[in-house]
Amino acid sequence: MRQNKKRSVLWFLVISVLFLTSGVALGDTYPKGPVQLVIPFSPGGTTDILWRSISEFAGKNAKATLSLVNKTGGGGIVGTSFVVNSKPDGYTLVSANSDPLNIAPLFTPNTPYSADKDLTFICKIAVFPFTIALRADSPIKTLEELVAYAKANPGKLKAGVAGAGTTPHLIVEMFNKAAGIQITPVPFGGAGEVVPNLLGGHVDLTVISIPPIKSHFLSGKVRVLASFSPTRPKDFPQIPTIGEKGYKTANISTGVGLAGPKGLPESIVKHWEQAMDKTMKDPKVIDIMDKLDGPIVDFKTGEEYKKEILAELEGFKPIVASIKDKKK
Numbered sequence: 001m002r003q004n005k006k007r008s009v010l011w012f013l014v015i016s017v018l019f020l021t022s023g024v025a026l027g028d029t030y031p032k033g034p035v036q037l038v039i040p041f042s043p044g045g046t047t048d049i050l051w052r053s054i055s056e057f058a059g060k061n062a063k064a065t066l067s068l069v070n071k072t073g074g075g076g077i078v079g080t081s082f083v084v085n086s087k088p089d090g091y092t093l094v095s096a097n098s099d100p101l102n103i104a105p106l107f108t109p110n111t112p113y114s115a116d117k118d119l120t121f122i123c124k125i126a127v128f129p130f131t132i133a134l135r136a137d138s139p140i141k142t143l144e145e146l147v148a149y150a151k152a153n154p155g156k157l158k159a160g161v162a163g164a165g166t167t168p169h170l171i172v173e174m175f176n177k178a179a180g181i182q183i184t185p186v187p188f189g190g191a192g193e194v195v196p197n198l199l200g201g202h203v204d205l206t207v208i209s210i211p212p213i214k215s216h217f218l219s220g221k222v223r224v225l226a227s228f229s230p231t232r233p234k235d236f237p238q239i240p241t242i243g244e245k246g247y248k249t250a251n252i253s254t255g256v257g258l259a260g261p262k263g264l265p266e267s268i269v270k271h272w273e274q275a276m277d278k279t280m281k282d283p284k285v286i287d288i289m290d291k292l293d294g295p296i297v298d299f300k301t302g303e304e305y306k307k308e309i310l311a312e313l314e315g316f317k318p319i320v321a322s323i324k325d326k327k328k
Helices: 002-028 046-062 074-084 143-152 167-179 191-199 211-218 266-281 283-292 302-327
Strands: 035-039 066-070 092-095 119-128 130-135 158-161 184-187 205-208 222-228 254-261 296-301
Touching: 035 046, 035 074, 046 066, 046 119, 046 211, 046 254, 046 266, 046 283, 074 092, 074 119, 074 254, 119 266, 119 302, 130 143, 130 167, 130 191, 130 211, 143 167, 143 222, 158 167, 158 191, 167 184, 167 205, 167 302, 191 205, 191 211, 205 211, 211 222, 254 266, 254 302, 266 283, 266 296, 283 296, 296 302
Parallel strands: 035 066, 035 092, 158 184, 158 205
Antiparallel strands: 092 254, 119 254, 119 296, 130 205, 130 222
């Protein structure tokens, strides 16, 4: 009887060691298959353009095949929710844009996740500012003319934005307040949807970053009135800043990072953090970013990015509350 017990204990120990050893081996071989990266906005927008421009470098550094999938809706909430509800095994990640984490929840009641509790932040990779643009055939040629027209025709001008509760949406509302006007924001599934609606005349103007409109700006189809950033765009110094025009408001940008579901193993977080750090330091990637004329490298660790998101969330609360109160 004692021998049987000893044998049982021995077998238990052997099996436990084999199990632990195999677990380490499996962890060491991550990733074993394609990694799905969810882009929570439509194709053709700045987030989509950014990731598709650097995904080859990121995949190589992470020793992974990145499969980019667009899941649009709700100002990024739909795609972000999809990843929040995914298995935390490192095979489903999300482009962690600041919009669905620190702005959309303030506009959207009952957002099905919390940036503080339901995501594992891996890193921040970039930030991009915005401009205010309209078709080149518009009779409005300057920001001053835009404000004058909006004051004379409250609510008539429609501004396409990349979703309700996104940075462009908030910028429109903040600019309305600062200028004493009422431009109506019209949400789409992303900047990739905004551009054809602007060119087609379905909206009068847009708040958008440069990459989605760059070719149309260079070809003369789009006119850019001002940049919502502290400095003029490096490659387009003819575009004035909103501050130069006398408006000390809306100098906010969208952060872009990488995140996974709650409970993502620390080893996987470090795997991607190191891979993306290496990617964003690559001279070829830096050159790509420069040529996009929009995204700016701004690498931060996951913990640093999370603190930034939560601080911005608190800062935006009174702004969004005042916007909502004004509309009542």
